[in-house]
Amino acid sequence: MGYLSDSAAVAADLIFGFDPEVYGIVLTSLKVSVSATVAASLIGVPLALLIALNNFWGKGLLRLLLNTLMALPTVVVGLFVYALIGRAGALGGLGLLFTPAGIILGETLLALPIITNLTLVAVETLDPRFFKTCRSLGGSAVRTARAALYEARLGILAALVAGFGRVVAEVGVAMILGGNIKGFTRTMTTAIALETSKGEFALGLALGVLLLLVALLVNGALFALRRRA
Amino acid sequence: MKGSVYQLKGVSYTYEGSGAPALDMGELSIRGGEVTVFTGPNGSGKSTLLALLSLDITPTKGELLLFGERPVPSRHRRRIGILDQHPYLFDTTVRANVEWGLRARKMVDGMDGQVGEVLDALGLSSYAERRARKLSGGEMQRVALARTLVLNPDILLLDEPTAHVDASSRERIESIVMEWVSREGGTAIVTTHDLALAHRLGGSAYRLQDGRASQTGVDNVFMGHFVGGVGGLFDTGHIKINVAGKRLGEAVTLRAEEVILSTHHLESSVRNNLYGVITDVSLGDGGLLMVTVDCGERIVASITPSGWADLGVSVGERVYVSFKASALRVIE
Numbered sequence: 001m002g003y004l005s006d007s008a009a010v011a012a013d014l015i016f017g018f019d020p021e022v023y024g025i026v027l028t029s030l031k032v033s034v035s036a037t038v039a040a041s042l043i044g045v046p047l048a049l050l051i052a053l054n055n056f057w058g059k060g061l062l063r064l065l066l067n068t069l070m071a072l073p074t075v076v077v078g079l080f081v082y083a084l085i086g087r088a089g090a091l092g093g094l095g096l097l098f099t100p101a102g103i104i105l106g107e108t109l110l111a112l113p114i115i116t117n118l119t120l121v122a123v124e125t126l127d128p129r130f131f132k133t134c135r136s137l138g139g140s141a142v143r144t145a146r147a148a149l150y151e152a153r154l155g156i157l158a159a160l161v162a163g164f165g166r167v168v169a170e171v172g173v174a175m176i177l178g179g180n181i182k183g184f185t186r187t188m189t190t191a192i193a194l195e196t197s198k199g200e201f202a203l204g205l206a207l208g209v210l211l212l213l214v215a216l217l218v219n220g221a222l223f224a225l226r227r228r229a
Numbered sequence: 230m231k232g233s234v235y236q237l238k239g240v241s242y243t244y245e246g247s248g249a250p251a252l253d254m255g256e257l258s259i260r261g262g263e264v265t266v267f268t269g270p271n272g273s274g275k276s277t278l279l280a281l282l283s284l285d286i287t288p289t290k291g292e293l294l295l296f297g298e299r300p301v302p303s304r305h306r307r308r309i310g311i312l313d314q315h316p317y318l319f320d321t322t323v324r325a326n327v328e329w330g331l332r333a334r335k336m337v338d339g340m341d342g343q344v345g346e347v348l349d350a351l352g353l354s355s356y357a358e359r360r361a362r363k364l365s366g367g368e369m370q371r372v373a374l375a376r377t378l379v380l381n382p383d384i385l386l387l388d389e390p391t392a393h394v395d396a397s398s399r400e401r402i403e404s405i406v407m408e409w410v411s412r413e414g415g416t417a418i419v420t421t422h423d424l425a426l427a428h429r430l431g432g433s434a435y436r437l438q439d440g441r442a443s444q445t446g447v448d449n450v451f452m453g454h455f456v457g458g459v460g461g462l463f464d465t466g467h468i469k470i471n472v473a474g475k476r477l478g479e480a481v482t483l484r485a486e487e488v489i490l491s492t493h494h495l496e497s498s499v500r501n502n503l504y505g506v507i508t509d510v511s512l513g514d515g516g517l518l519m520v521t522v523d524c525g526e527r528i529v530a531s532i533t534p535s536g537w538a539d540l541g542v543s544v545g546e547r548v549y550v551s552f553k554a555s556a557l558r559v560i561e
Contacts, residue, residue, distance in 0.1 A: 127317055129313065129315070129316075129317035130317050132285075132313075132317070133316070133317040133319075134333075135306070136283065136306065136309070136310070136311045136377075137329055137330035137333055137376070137380070138306070138307055138330055138333045138334045138380070139329075139330075139333045140333065143332075143333050147319060147329075150319075150320070150321075151319065151320055229320075
């Protein structure tokens, strides 16, 4: 118990003393997670609109696939992308392995099914009168999609937050593809894993608190937006 | 626009997995440039009929013609405006809602003027920048009507347009629709369970029952109040009508075939006996004659041509009009 409370005291010092190493790790984590979330949104949101607003053969199957991929284990994504960008991989020449870009690629794939699926749900659960109204007013597919984006904006924002939450908190992809290189690819979660295995609880605890704080801030912002709407 | 706008030829519609058709219209023409009202209780087929007329569904049997041709939804929908009972308004301003269809159809030249005009006509000018969803039910209904009318449709389909709105919005919606029909030559098709609304809008009226339409729906609708606030005697302001039962309401209806015309006062148990001048005789459904008698209120009676011949009277002459107190229906 005393050991834990000593660690907590050191952790508080690290946080409130604005320790450069701690905040450097936080910054790396945020850069990587935000980039991956943005990339996954740029692909996932239009993809979800495309699926939601069209009827085609195999739509049900695609939904099942997306649902399944939401539960994709991070280490499996790490493994696949490692095979792709590792030296012997198809994209090995790009030198992405053990770089932030490598982590971003893996985490984009991790967030993509979540963002796509939750956006799809947000659009499909719009009031059925929405689609009828767009049709009767002469809305083209593109205009209807744009309107759907706006009308379902809170649900879509929640999808983005869920995607961000998934990538900022994951450790498998960042560890396998980033390599946990100090000052370069060390993220909050990989640092916590490393420090814990070394028996250094203080730094891990500080990062854990800051990780929760990030989650709180992001979700608080979403909550505030919902209340305003 | 005169002539038939819609022609239904043996049209029926059966929902998938259901044995009986929800709608079985037979032969029906809906004339342009006037109001056509379909009344009927819930489940009588009103929504299915509107879905057919708005080209959302196609008949499972028979053929529906629009402007004399088989409709192509992508092309013909532009000519049809729809006002729902509970319209969906976009979560934006009143103005943006009204502009939505114009922008979608790339009709942005002179848009500000058109939008201003229609907002003004519907008493919404001061609401233009307000959020549409923060308005009252009646105001939202007016926004939806403005959004539809600004697109200049040929046909307006209205589903219970004033069921959930306040009296002032209701009056404005009704008068705008009437004006649109008379000034622009538009074709309005209204479904409602409100017989009084059907009466106020005038035009052709059909009654829907179990998916079938008959043109005897609202021959006689009297607006007024029950004397003393109890059932029994209904005062229209011009005549007093004996009504069986204790129900109260703002209107009573009477089917034309329940009305008896005679040249002498009938000595009978019939509670309502009036006297008036014949103002019109026209041919109704099934070869019957529709005789209008002005007794202080206009009352329409349907009689057979031979009955009319036996009566031996003509327009301008006076007749007795009788109907039973139990023939009247009270509309709340």
